[in-house]
Amino acid sequence: MKITVCIGSSCHLKGSREVVEELQQLIAENDLKDKIDLCGTFCMGNCVNGVNVTIGEEIFSLKPETTKNFFDTQVLKRI
Amino acid sequence: MKLQKVIAVRTSKTVYRDGDLAIKVFDEDYSKADVLNEALNQARVEVTDLPIPKVIEVTKVNGKWAIVTEFIQGKTLWRLMSENPEKVDEYLERFVDIQLEIQSKRVPMLNTIFEKMHRKITQSGLDATTRYELHTRLESMPKHKKVCHGDFNPSNIIVGEDDVAYIIDWAHVTQGNGSADAARTYLLFRLEGEDEIAEKYLKLFCDRGDTAKQSIQKWLPIVAASQLVKEKPEQREFLLRWTAVVDYE
Known part of the structure; x- marks a missing residue:
């Protein structure tokens, strides 16, 4: 499964670094490094909300504090 | 070294920018041999005249191995x-x-x-x-x-x-x-x-x-x-x- 986090300037200001680090930690803790490809991308053109994250074609809008919930409800159910 | 701006992400590594440096930080469980080998490989290829960002240092940041190179804008x-x-x-x-x-x-x-x-x-x-x-x-x-x-x-x-x-x-x-x-x-x-x-x-x-x-x-x-x-x-x-x-x- 490929998860892509926007690391453009706007998402940087909204906390993309924290989102990236939290996702990396959750992937490691859940022993999912072989199953999840985490990568970054530049602006997805959807800068209105939070940090843009995609799973496949589906876009999510995250904050650092909602990342754990995103992982539990959206990532784990797709594994 | 400030790890603020993320410029590249992979599952087990993150590249940050700090001024004119790029800092590639590896996960805690990343093999030390692989990190050192990567830096060594890059240093070896630097002797050619190919345009390659130079390795500045190999270090540890918050307990994680990191390779510091020149940042290319x-x-x-x-x-x-x-x-x-x-x-x-x-x-x-x-x-x-x-x-x-x-x-x-x-x-x-x-x-x-x-x-x-x-x-x-x-x-x-x-x-x-x-x-x-x-x-x-x-x-x-x-x-x-x-x-x-x-x-x-x-x-x-x-x-x-x-x-x-x-x-x-x-x-x-x-x-x-x-x-x-x-x-x-x-x-x-x-x-x-x-x-x-x-x-x-x-x-x-x-x-x-x-x-x-x-x-x-x-x-x-x-x-x-x-x-x-x-x-x-x-x-x-x-x-x-x-x-x-x-x-x-």
Whole structure:
């Protein structure tokens, strides 16, 4: 499964670094490094909300504090 | 060292920018040998006159290994291709020329692609008959000494503000047969679903490098087997098809 986090300037200001680090930690803790490809991308053109994250074609809008919930409800159910 | 601005992300590593430095931080459980080997590889290739960001130091940041290099301001060739689709052919030509320039270099201290591929075939998880065929095929391949980047794709070229194309990510560099490196690049395009670009790339590499297409295609089962070691479930079926080289009598 490929998860892509926007690391453009706007998402940087909204906390993309924290989102990236939290996702990396959750992937490691859940022993999912072989199953999840985490990568970054530049602006997805959807800068209105939070940090843009995609799973496949589906876009999510995250904050650092909602990342754990995103992982539990959206990532784990797709594994 | 400030780890504020993320400039690249992978599952087990993150690249941050701090002023004119790029800091690649590896996960806590990343092999120390792999980190040091990556820095050593890059340092070895630095002795060529290829445009490569220089290694500044290898250090630990918050308990994690990190490689600090020069930061290159610019855009990856992949990003440029996405932003300017009408220029894809032009960018691909440049891409191939860079790869051929790399392959014109010699760095005798590098590991050989030959040994690396034998090791990967052994670790591939393929059945013994297929492994035997792949090892035999590998033995029959011409053994050159060209520098092979090992992960040559447009994301690893940064076109700087000075229009110089800097080559990054030397973790997988070896010396050996350039056709193997071209086969790997072709495979990477195909794995990304970029079939049209893959075919254009292959033709360009053959034309500009005066290389027979067959000599690259012969490497495809071998590079596909080496990619199986990464154990990516979504790639497995595709790669197994490519490694199916056994002729049953």
